[in-house]
Amino acid sequence: KTLAIVGCPFSGGQAKLGVDRGPIHLVQAGLPEQLSELGWKVLFDGHHQFEEIDAASDPPIGKLKNPRLVSRVCEAIAKVVGEHAKKGQLPLTLGGDHSLAMGTISGTFEQYPDACVVWVDAHGDINTAETTDSGNIHGMPVSFLLGLGSKIPEFSWVKPLLKPERLVYIGLRDVDAGEKKILKENGIRAFSMHEVDKYGIGRVVEMALDHVNPKRDRPIHLSFDVDALDPSVAPSTGTPVRGGLTFREGHYICEAIYETGCLVALDIMEVNPSLADEAEVKQTVAVGCSLARSALGETLLG
Numbered sequence: 232k233t234l235a236i237v238g239c240p241f242s243g244g245q246a247k248l249g250v251d252r253g254p255i256h257l258v259q260a261g262l263p264e265q266l267s268e269l270g271w272k273v274l275f276d277g278h279h280q281f282e283e284i285d286a287a288s289d290p291p292i293g294k295l296k297n298p299r300l301v302s303r304v305c306e307a308i309a310k311v312v313g314e315h316a317k318k319g320q321l322p323l324t325l326g327g328d329h330s331l332a333m334g335t336i337s338g339t340f341e342q343y344p345d346a347c348v349v350w351v352d353a354h355g356d357i358n359t360a361e362t363t364d365s366g367n368i369h370g371m372p373v374s375f376l377l378g379l380g381s382k383i384p385e386f387s388w389v390k391p392l393l394k395p396e397r398l399v400y401i402g403l404r405d406v407d408a409g410e411k412k413i414l415k416e417n418g419i420r421a422f423s424m425h426e427v428d429k430y431g432i433g434r435v436v437e438m439a440l441d442h443v444n445p446k447r448d449r450p451i452h453l454s455f456d457v458d459a460l461d462p463s464v465a466p467s468t469g470t471p472v473r474g475g476l477t478f479r480e481g482h483y484i485c486e487a488i489y490e491t492g493c494l495v496a497l498d499i500m501e502v503n504p505s506l507a508d509e510a511e512v513k514q515t516v517a518v519g520c521s522l523a524r525s526a527l528g529e530t531l532l533g
């Protein structure tokens with residue numbers, strides 16, 4: 232099976248410098264070679280270059296920051312991911328901030344209209360233009376994919392291909408009031424850290440998949456924000472929140488999803504190699520690499 236690594240050095244969906252260098256750190260840590268070791272035919276034709284738009288010609292739209300830049304980059308990524316998927320390859324998108332998932336998931340649904348999405352994150356990333364307080368679009372991709380909130384002409388390329396019943400969250404613990412309302416109104420299934428504590432990660436993953444993929448016959452797009460992990464496990468990320476997934480819980484999710492045989496696309500997002508000391512950056516990059524390996528077939532006992 233062929234894996235296409237899509238390196239996305241992009242930080243426009245949020246305000247912290249450095250997350251655009253996540254991809255290069257993951258690749259330089261040897262991720263492509265590690266995946267070849269697992270038997271994948273790995274395609275990697277270099278990191279995507281996104282030419283900047285100067286701030287003067289990309290003023291906020293309402294509260295949204297860098298809207299035209301984010302929209303253009305996500306539209307480009309949707310095409311790249313869609314093309315790889317069309318060729319029967321598995322796109323592995325390396326972020327870069329999580330706004331990119333507006334593009335990756337759009338690309339997946341082009342090829343797999345009956346796909347489901349497992350969103351692993353401390354956050355819901357489902358704010359609309361009306362509910363966002365930060366204006367950072369990495370807190371909004373899911374609302375665009377569901378077609379929620381007021382229509383913004385600059386984002387008219389995003390089709391509402393994701394249905395609420397095809398989306399499930401694992402790891403939530405920092406959800407804005409507006410997002411909680413949206414989750415409830417749309418009946419979106421979410422397994423917060425409370426459920427992880429209550430049922431254990433094994434049951435949570437089983438219940439999550441039972442919800443979006445009851446017969447395990449639907450393509451799965453796994454979008455993993457490393458801030459789902461506890462900051463002690465993945466410290467160098469833009470929006471860390473205490474009380475997160477352990478190293479093993481994070482890897483169990485990836486292993487269990489690989490075991491379904493349904494994975495068609497994977498995002499490893501929000502590794503920011505500039506927010507902690509050298510050891511912690513190394514640790515965070517290493518976790519990004521090992522999560523990817525676990526989702527792509529690495530097992531503990533072979």
Ligand SMILES: CN[C@](CCCC[B-](O)(O)O)(CCN1CCCCC1)C(=O)O
Pocket residue numbers: 328329330352353354355356358363364365366367369370371405406407456458469470501
């Ligand atoms: C929870 N929503 C936040 C964070 C989004 C994180 C995006 B991700 O990709 O890393 O998951 C936080 C919104 N504010 C809440 C009040 C305090 C300041 C931040 C937002 O900016 O919308």
Ligand SMILES: [Mn+2]
Pocket residue numbers: 329352354356369456501
């Ligand atoms: Mn996220």
Ligand SMILES: [Mn+2]
Pocket residue numbers: 352353354456458459470
């Ligand atoms: Mn997050």
Ligand SMILES: [Mn+2]
Pocket residue numbers: 458468469470471501
């Ligand atoms: Mn973040």
